[in-house]
Amino acid sequence: MEKLENYISLEKLEVVCNSIEEAHGLPNECYLEGGYTKFERKLLFEDKWVVIGVASNLKQKGEAIPFNLLGIPLIILKDKNDKIRVFHNVCSHRGYKLLNEPCKIKNALRCPYHSWAYDLNGKLVSTPHIGGMDKNDADGFVKSRSDLIEVRSYVWLDMIFINISGNQIPFDKYIEPLEKRWSKFWTKEDQNLITHAQDNGYFLLEAKCNWKFAIENYCESYHLPWVHPGLNSYSKLEDHYHIQGLPNRFAGQGTLVYNPRFEGGKIFPNFPNWPSDKEEIAEYVALFPNVMLGIHKDHYYVYWLEPVSYNYTKEHMDIYYVGERAAKSDEYMSLRKQNYEQWHSIQSEDLRIIEGMQDGRQSPAFNGGNFSPVMDNPTHHFNKWVAQELLSTN
Ligand code: FES
Ligand SMILES: [Fe+2]
Structure with a gap:
């Protein structure tokens, strides 16, 4: 039986689990070609809900x-x-x-x-x-x-989850922490209204990099001013907060100033039970290992990752609105197009960045990285999840 430590130093994984000031990110071996990938496939994909x-x-x-x-x-x-x-x-x-x-x-x-x-x-x-x-x-x-x-x-919120090994706790129990968190925004009745957009409801981005870079980047808002100057002009870095879900299964960020503006001043219908004092809150959560979610008062999306190889990932974006009319009628087609274009452009800005992360990992001098103890907590949370899941079987 092969051992993980033949491919990656367990000490380096333990360092990832330190407090954020003392931690480094995951070591290069987790992103490059080599025997590590088969451990990841088993421990982070077959043994999980994905x-x-x-x-x-x-x-x-x-x-x-x-x-x-x-x-x-x-x-x-x-x-x-x-x-x-x-x-x-x-x-x-x-x-x-x-x-x-x-x-x-x-x-x-x-x-x-x-x-x-x-x-x-x-x-x-x-x-x-x-x-x-x-x-x-x-x-x-x-x-x-x-x-x-x-x-x-x-199937949860239209996503198809599988657990190949059959070893995980039942999905409804597994998802409880996130469901509980989001119960303050929407009810089951709201969730039943989500409808996949008939047009402008899907795009694919092909990332020449490891899937984990997409999750790590999605977890933090630190990069907003430099990578998304357009977005940052109305949803600024200081308007965001961190999300770290316990048990250790999700992380991300939220904004306090979500306020969609479309040409012509028209807006989408909202979820009927979304509380009026939370209309400007939207949350962006990565549910480990491979899906990134966005919930807003007027739309929801699933941005899910198909890891193809250690340095190639397909990013699938599926967008949903509140009810058939918002998702399918001509009346909202122009809005759907504008919203689609906005997300396509934001996620494409991130694509360039995460591909650059793959290049950086070729450097043998890189120690996995040093986190900002204030801005990088959700990213560290994800790295820790990876390291802990790998170490737990050793
Ligand atoms: S019927 Fe022979 S391999 Fe499928
Ligand atoms: Fe981004």
Whole structure:
């Protein structure tokens, strides 16, 4: 059995967990090519609740899309009861990867190799000639032992979460600290209103860097004046506060001056139960490991990361409004476009920065970094989470 310490110094990870004044950031090995990545895949992705997409992407029963989580092939599908289900994307016969393109499954998903077929519950329903010519059953072969393997999944605020190892506490318990925090902004009734924008509701940014830089950057507002001068002209650094969630699962920042302004003076409808004394508060929270959320009185977004390799990350942005009219009607199309453009431009400003962070990590002289004890707390919080999760199995 390989050991983490063969790839990374455990002492360096312990230093990350020190108090912020005494800590350094995660060491270079966590961002560069090498054997470390496989430990990260197991401990920070397979063993955690992670986001692999949004449910709005699957509209009709039978829709299925393939997704690779750090090389692990998966199928996301909508079953006959409109439930999102996730399966390992591998045929139980000889291991062919079943699904390569999004598709609409009518009755069964058929393997192209020897034509075994599975229904929308992952049940093996057809095994042609398995017992010899024209014999579709075989003595001693028990079909039910060869169903597709389902992955534990849960949909929350339209995000599809999975826990591949099946080891985590139930998702509703897992998310309790963040739900509790946000219960002062919106109720379940408000949450049920979120509707994916019909147009201007999605963009993809491709970051030539490690996924962790996106989370670290999202956690802090320290960079606002220099990286986002436009944003900083109305939502200034001093109007922000830190968020550090306990247990140690999320971090981020909030603003006290959210005040959307669009051409023509029109505004989006608000969540009906959002308290009037909190209208100018918006929160930006990274839920570890791989999703960044934004909640505002009039819209919500999911900015989720697909780590492809140690230095390549796809950033998926999905935007939601309050109810069908705001999300779909022509009446709000111009506003949706303006809001989309604003987020696209802000997240693109960050993209340039996080790619530069990848370059910096090539320096053998870098010690992981020295935090501002006042401005970098949420970023340190995330680094500590990574270090602790890695160390906890050693
Ligand atoms: S590998 Fe799928 S049917 Fe043979
Ligand atoms: Fe930023």
